[in-house]
Amino acid sequence: MPHFDLTPDQRQQLFSDLLPQLEAYYTHTRDRRVAPRLDPEKIREAVARFDFTEPLGAGEAVKTVVDNLLEHQVHVPHPRYYGLYNPRANFPSILADLIAAYFNPQLAAWSHSPFAAEVETYLIREYGKKFGYDAASIDGTFTSGGAEANLTGILCALNHCYPDYANRGFRAFEGEPVVYCSDQAHHSVVKAARVVGLGLDSVVQIATDEHLCLSVTALRERLTADQRAGKVAVMVIATAGTTGTASIDALPEIADLCAAAGVWLHVDAAFGGAAALNPDYRHWLRGIDRADSITTDIHKWLSVPMGTGMFITRHPEILSQSFRTTAEYMPREGGSFSVVDPYTHTIQWSRRFLGLRMYLSLLVFGWEGYAATIRHHVEMGDYLREQLTTRGWTIAVDTPLPVVCFTWPGHPDPGTYAREICARVVESGEAWISVYPIRGVDVLRACITNYATTREDIDALVRLLDRVRQEAG
Amino acid sequence: MPHFDLTPDQRQQLFSDLLPQLEAYYTHTRDRRVAPRLDPEKIREAVARFDFTEPLGAGEAVKTVVDNLLEHQVHVPHPRYYGLYNPRANFPSILADLIAAYFNPQLAAWSHSPFAAEVETYLIREYGKKFGYDAASIDGTFTSGGAEANLTGILCALNHCYPDYANRGFRAFEGEPVVYCSDQAHHSVVKAARVVGLGLDSVVQIATDEHLCLSVTALRERLTADQRAGKVAVMVIATAGTTGTASIDALPEIADLCAAAGVWLHVDAAFGGAAALNPDYRHWLRGIDRADSITTDIHKWLSVPMGTGMFITRHPEILSQSFRTTAEYMPREGGSFSVVDPYTHTIQWSRRFLGLRMYLSLLVFGWEGYAATIRHHVEMGDYLREQLTTRGWTIAVDTPLPVVCFTWPGHPDPGTYAREICARVVESGEAWISVYPIRGVDVLRACITNYATTREDIDALVRLLDRVRQEAG
CATH class of the missing domain: 3.40.640.10 (Type I PLP-dependent aspartate aminotransferase-like (Major domain))
Incomplete structure (x- = not known):
């Protein structure tokens, strides 16, 4: 049975193996499907494949976990995830979690x-x-x-x-x-x-x-x-x-x-x-x-x-x-x-020690860094509203915040239509949006949740919406 | 203002700088004082030195945080921390936190x-x-x-x-x-x-x-x-x-x-x-x-x-x-x-995703690994009881679990004496124990909280107790 510390060599090897996997994910998040195809039985099999009677090598264990996370989750750090507010973690805050785990305050x-x-x-x-x-x-x-x-x-x-x-x-x-x-x-x-x-x-x-x-x-x-x-x-x-x-x-x-x-x-x-x-x-x-x-x-x-x-x-x-x-x-x-x-x-x-995530982020980016990134979110929200309006969509609710609820005007059954558009967007894997009922009728909802979301990402979302609207007929 | 991702080069540099600091702490935890000398004003100054108007370089920010954690906390991952049950984090569980921070499920x-x-x-x-x-x-x-x-x-x-x-x-x-x-x-x-x-x-x-x-x-x-x-x-x-x-x-x-x-x-x-x-x-x-x-x-x-x-x-x-x-x-x-x-x-x-810490640990160590480490804790508790008894201490409460409450027999004011012994142990920086009142009278309390605690650590604690008992007179 390995020591719970593992050995310094094993630890170094694990970092050598793991960091490139994590860095590849962080650098190339946008190359992935945003949402997975859901298959509960397949996931349960993957999870229960191990009954913890025969230990895995640490490298294999880590790779198994990373592979499953790559395959079986909505990638909320994806710049085209326009969903509930789950952020992409900024890099200093990732280091904060690593530091806190070692010191365990x-x-x-x-x-x-x-x-x-x-x-x-x-x-x-x-x-x-x-x-x-x-x-x-x-x-x-x-x-x-x-x-x-x-x-x-x-x-x-x-x-x-x-x-x-x-x-x-x-x-x-x-x-x-x-x-x-x-x-x-x-x-x-x-x-x-x-x-x-x-x-x-x-x-x-x-x-x-x-x-x-x-x-x-x-x-x-x-x-x-x-x-x-x-x-x-x-x-x-x-x-x-x-x-x-x-x-x-x-x-x-x-x-x-x-x-x-x-x-x-x-x-x-x-x-x-x-x-x-x-x-x-x-x-x-x-x-x-x-x-x-x-x-x-x-x-x-x-x-x-x-x-x-x-x-x-x-x-x-x-x-x-x-x-x-x-x-x-x-x-x-x-x-x-x-x-x-x-x-x-x-x-x-x-x-x-949750506060370390915020402290380290603030040390590196300062209040001005946050002011700038919040401005970016707001501007992306405004840009999305503008692009949607240009393409004929109707904005359902006014807010200065970067949550955009929108609907296609004139459809006889707007709620069903919104759900169909949403399902096709999610199924495409190219973006993630949701629906939200306003006065009982579902509308489409897209929230800017990610500092890495760009105008090109917004353009791609709007094009995708056009495309699935054509497909939906 | 740096991008919240930082650049791939910066990230690599940060890992190159940070990992040796963290690894040195993990490998040589026992070389440190267990408890710091407390100075609230000094800590407050260290924390408030930065008002987040002028961002630090990420490397400097990380070093500041690590240095402060090294200096200003009870090192619960220390093998001679016999305190409240705060563990040393096993290495796979540390990686689990790093992985979870990237994917942010x-x-x-x-x-x-x-x-x-x-x-x-x-x-x-x-x-x-x-x-x-x-x-x-x-x-x-x-x-x-x-x-x-x-x-x-x-x-x-x-x-x-x-x-x-x-x-x-x-x-x-x-x-x-x-x-x-x-x-x-x-x-x-x-x-x-x-x-x-x-x-x-x-x-x-x-x-x-x-x-x-x-x-x-x-x-x-x-x-x-x-x-x-x-x-x-x-x-x-x-x-x-x-x-x-x-x-x-x-x-x-x-x-x-x-x-x-x-x-x-x-x-x-x-x-x-x-x-x-x-x-x-x-x-x-x-x-x-x-x-x-x-x-x-x-x-x-x-x-x-x-x-x-x-x-x-x-x-x-x-x-x-x-x-x-x-x-x-x-x-x-x-x-x-x-x-x-x-x-x-x-x-x-x-x-x-808290469960990842446990899942990754179990994948690497298996149930048998946990059975063995729990046995080790229990045996260290038994060994401490045995050594204390041999040196003349009285065990205050029977339990099979590795928490040892003990007292020096025959002292006219046992509670005050226990508090004095405890204060001297903590002040020495060589171990951390506490006091706990049984029927209103404080006794000394030492809990095995760390899989890395060895017989030598227990021997050192018992010697330290002897020494401070001499000093206390």
């Missing part, structure tokens, strides 16, 4: 990983400042993604609304607790409401206007009626960049409403939050500085590996109030310093 | 990452079989760690107990819900109870016996009394390997009790679960096959990077019942196959 007690803990604190504060928060009041935590950040937001709102919630739980409720979001909010909000024991029954999905933004009028009416009926408005969750259409809710008006009603405002800016990193686009998020808490994903526009999210709040005590426990087995060396043990500020306990 | 929709999804399903089933579960009924999910797995367990128990819980939340409660665990259970249980809105008030911590195992008598009495009083026993959380002393609760008796009372049994085997991988030790977990659900950490004995946990259940419908939501924006290509979309079975939404 764990963020639970500050004293165990003080560099990692301070890096994350620093990044959260700096990002919070981009949202207009006062540096002195910023707190937050890295999360496994937007879902955990939204869950953290609900818990903070509950603990704010019911100061005795951490100890007494649901017994602290006085009146029926309600969480408001739009009918376009990410479904992780519903999942989070279930996790915290509010259930679906506590989630009120407010209707949206013609831009698929939360109707402030409808929210005001419902909130007022509910409060009159003795219900307790725990929070409003607004969205800055919905998953379906990248709609941005009217944050200033919603913030006014929340302030007047004394209700916690959480903004799910998992997608749109990064607009704060380009001064030219920051006004799209106007009002976000008035949010009590914010979700933003690092694994979207910041182009680092899955799953890296961030929760930020301007209430410096609320995470501690929500999550602090003490445990006798935790290291005590940090006790004499004014430091925060990460495990007291998060749903998790020991956490991986 | 995301586990939300099955059709996006079918290989990743099937690997995780396969690993969960195979691990479940090691616990004695019937292969046909096994379900589960990878988690960010034991805390999320325990949280998942509480949610499954709630949804099992109250079938309408996902929709109605706390409104579905009939009678006061109670969760039982021992006073030695991991505090993530308390945190999880707070997250699900039960609050601390729903957690009953049952007293432990002289081995710090949950007192079955006390549990039976309390459970009976509570049920008579109309309270609802939602679940019992037993522990197989407590964090403090590696005590293993009496699973068969607790399972009997739960079966008779109709109560969900969750076993937190975050640490001890891996004993199932060595047939000689499996009997330590006798009765675990009767648990309704199990937490086991992959980032402990399986020696992969933080944070990799696993939740396993023998109720194949419960995760879906607890977490299923549908979302219009999710890809639909998998719709015609009999497959599970990962996001319908987890608290998270999009997840990172």
